[in-house]
Amino acid sequence: MTMRIVSILLYVLVFSAPSFPQTPAFTIGMSQCNLGEPWRVQMNADIKKAAAEHPELRVTFKDAQNDNLRQSAHIDEFIRSGVNLIIVSPKEAAPLTKPISDAYKKGIPVIVLDRRILGNDYTCFIGADNKKIGRAAGRWIAKLLGGKGKIVELKGLMTSTPGQDRHFGFREGIKGSGCEVIFEADMKWLEPNARKEMESALSRFSQIDLVYAHNDPGAHGAFLAAKAAGRDGKMKFIGIDALPQEGRMYVKQGILAASFEYPTGGREAVETALQILRGKKVAREITLPSRVFTKDSIDKGGELLP
Numbered sequence: 001m002t003m004r005i006v007s008i009l010l011y012v013l014v015f016s017a018p019s020f021p022q023t024p025a026f027t028i029g030m031s032q033c034n035l036g037e038p039w040r041v042q043m044n045a046d047i048k049k050a051a052a053e054h055p056e057l058r059v060t061f062k063d064a065q066n067d068n069l070r071q072s073a074h075i076d077e078f079i080r081s082g083v084n085l086i087i088v089s090p091k092e093a094a095p096l097t098k099p100i101s102d103a104y105k106k107g108i109p110v111i112v113l114d115r116r117i118l119g120n121d122y123t124c125f126i127g128a129d130n131k132k133i134g135r136a137a138g139r140w141i142a143k144l145l146g147g148k149g150k151i152v153e154l155k156g157l158m159t160s161t162p163g164q165d166r167h168f169g170f171r172e173g174i175k176g177s178g179c180e181v182i183f184e185a186d187m188k189w190l191e192p193n194a195r196k197e198m199e200s201a202l203s204r205f206s207q208i209d210l211v212y213a214h215n216d217p218g219a220h221g222a223f224l225a226a227k228a229a230g231r232d233g234k235m236k237f238i239g240i241d242a243l244p245q246e247g248r249m250y251v252k253q254g255i256l257a258a259s260f261e262y263p264t265g266g267r268e269a270v271e272t273a274l275q276i277l278r279g280k281k282v283a284r285e286i287t288l289p290s291r292v293f294t295k296d297s298i299d300k301g302g303e304l305l306p
């Protein structure tokens with residue numbers, strides 16, 4: 001009798017338990033090169049928000065703290081733990097090429113976000129066109145300066161592809177004008193480095209008309225150095241990224257004359273990951289649009305780069 005009751009109870013328990021939808025779970029490993037800059041914090045937030053709209057996705061985030069070796073180790077860990085897909089925003093092209101290629105060759109789809117690697121061993125690259133942004137900045141600056149002026153260029157890490165593209169694009173943009181780069185330095189994307197380099201530029205040159213920095217933290221660092229020297233009113237500052245709470249705010253405050261948008265691509269990476277995980281074919285290259293924000297265009301949402 002008791003056996004009968006137990007089996008009835010078991011039957012009731014098993015068949016009346018609430019049923020959960022059988023959605024397959026996919027694990028995505030997200031390797032971020034650092035979280036020391038607001039732009040990267042925003043990228044992770046964009047990924048988190050987009051992934052939260054898809055209950056079948058689980059994202060594991062790792063922060064390499066600006067260390068290539070640590071980032072390589074993170075990718076190896078993702079391979080070993082059997083993630084279904086990797087999203088990676090690499091620090092530098094050369095050192096991250098091998099671990100990414102290893103993952104790809106093992107059959108794990110890889111989305112490379114924002115900074116490129118060498119070679120073709122990845123599933124999809126997502127990012128804005130940095131050469132185009134640099135060129136647009138160059139043309140815009142030449143116009144702002146009335147065709148001539150003395151410029152300081154504060155470069156992003158030149159072993160990362162956005163630094164190279166923003167540099168060569170810019171040089172193309174000012175070509176043929178009377179604009180001259182009188183001082184250039186690699187500030188490695190970091191505001192404190194930019195501030196220091198700008199202090200050297202200020203001590204060497206009595207006339208500086210404009211600072212072109214490869215990102216907004218760099219432009220802000222240069223502004224702080226010029227302000228401390230009492231010379232900020234004598235020159236213009238231009239940056240790249242245009243986060244609402246950073247570059248766009250500086251434009252509103254009159255600190256930057258312009259900021260060129262560099263979208264994080266976080267949402268697009270999640271959407272592309274879903275396509276891949278569902279077995280759909282995706283483009284190998286997804287180029288995101290960019291806008292320029294100036295005092296005149298900021299309230300209208302900026303202006304799309306042609």
Ligand code: FRU
Pocket residue numbers: 037039040114115156160162189214215216217240241262
């Ligand atoms: C953040 C950052 C951004 C820049 C991007 C380029 O690490 O320096 O400011 O636009 O990386 O990869």
